[in-house]
Amino acid sequence: MEKGPSFLFAGVSFDKKKFATDLARFKENKESENLADDFSFVEGEKTDPEKAMVSFVKKRKRKSIAGETVEGFNVFKSSKQLAPAVDKEKEKVEDGPSKAKKELNKQIERDAVFRKKYNIHVSGANVPSPLRTFAELSSRFGCESYLLRNLAEHGYKEPTPIQRQAIPVLLSDRECFACAPTGSGKTLAFLCPMLMKLRCASKDGIRAVILCPTRELATQTTRECKKLAKGNKFQIKLMKKELVRSTDLSKFSCDILISTPLRLRLAIRRKKIDLSRVEYLVLDEADKLFEVGNLLKHIDPVVKACSNPSIVRSLFSATLPDFVEELARSIMHDAVRVIVGRKNTASESIKQKLVFAGSEEGKLLALRQSFAESLNPPVLIFVQSKDRAKELYGELAFDDIRAGVIHSDLSQTQRENAVDDFRAGKTWVLIATDVIARGMDFKGVNCVINYDFPDSGAAYIHRIGRTGRAGRSGEAITLYTEDDIPFLRNIANLMKASGCEHPHELGNMSMSRNYVNILKHKAMGCYEFISICFTVTSCGKLLQITGVPYRSKSAAASTAL
């Protein structure tokens, strides 16, 4: 049977130039460095003119725990004296005589040990002590009982590392940028201090704003916020179309407003929404929001509109490249930088795998085969574009798999339904673009498949971060074809950095090419299809080639080769 050329089979093209600059921007990863560092991507080919940049962006020297200062971050040095510290314990000792001073020094030492234990790295002056328990929220910061009750009710027993450090920082009125792995509780880390700071509901204008890069994430954050605020009378509003249409925004007031950037920007420009009383601004997935060219120009007016001089701003993300820190530096004052683990690495609770799929056809067949062998829902499949998502959805619709699809060409209702159905287990497999790659928390996703190779290291980290959340384990499979090989090393390095055992030789391009040729040859000759996993031992020897014959139901499979 003839099958016309399908878009899905047309392959994916990436902007190799963009990738090359990315590669150059990120530097060689040094094992010895115990402090969190930037992306550990490897430079491009030796002839790459951009290579010069790599040495140019040599790593900043950072002093270790004792001083906890960072060169090149002037923002941290311009520390105004600790603003009205809410931290009762610290207040006590700071005013006391020399005995109290000694006590303070001891405390600083204890904090350093504690941070080390939880892999928390901080920089900035007078960083507040990390949280030992949630109970400290009331002993140190006078947290109200409703919040502690809600925390307990939702099973938050012990704070995660990012929560331990970011919460006291924000409660001490310090601005903060925080980087912690996917699924490590960043949302609670900014919601909890926000609720405590606002104390109780008031009709006093808009008091807190949270910006999220996608509507889905904004919706999810709103829900989390409401859950946590239960029992208090806070007005928590999501900026939806209806809200914009039905309310006079110039007189609009609520305690917490959650929005996507563009919508809020338009509200400022056209509807004269008043943000001058905002006390608390959170940029979630900050690096996405600061993405050059697009979102960035929507963020700036929003940040400007929040003109309250005593505003506390914070940035959160699992990936925080240098340029975002530079930008942050330009808008923040007296900020504390909190990094959990190593900066820009994937979550360590995810088992990561690279699978060579030979070709575009091979990808689809590999997918079908792996589903036929074992489908362990829920499964998330990421593709590179909206059209690819539609195509793949079309392909799987003929199978007995309950698949859903989500991308930005769908209506808002369709998008909501796709997420809800997936959450409810009505669909087993969700095919998605990067819309839901960030921040979305689907309980129990145990497998993420990168059907199309991610277009950056950050995208990879966020995509696979949909699994292995809140201490659970997860699996991530990344399919690749020959076209992706130049970018393989990039991902392989991320895998390595997050403690994943991976064949080092995968990163060696010439070596990989040879393997690919062997595999292609074998596959053509012996099998109806290609789905080949190969394992390479640590010394670089090819251990096994496995190709499993596949009997396809569809015409595509038999004519594919």
Next chain:
DNA sequence: AAAAAAG
């Protein structure tokens, strides 16, 4: 380059 972000 694509995706996402409005109306």
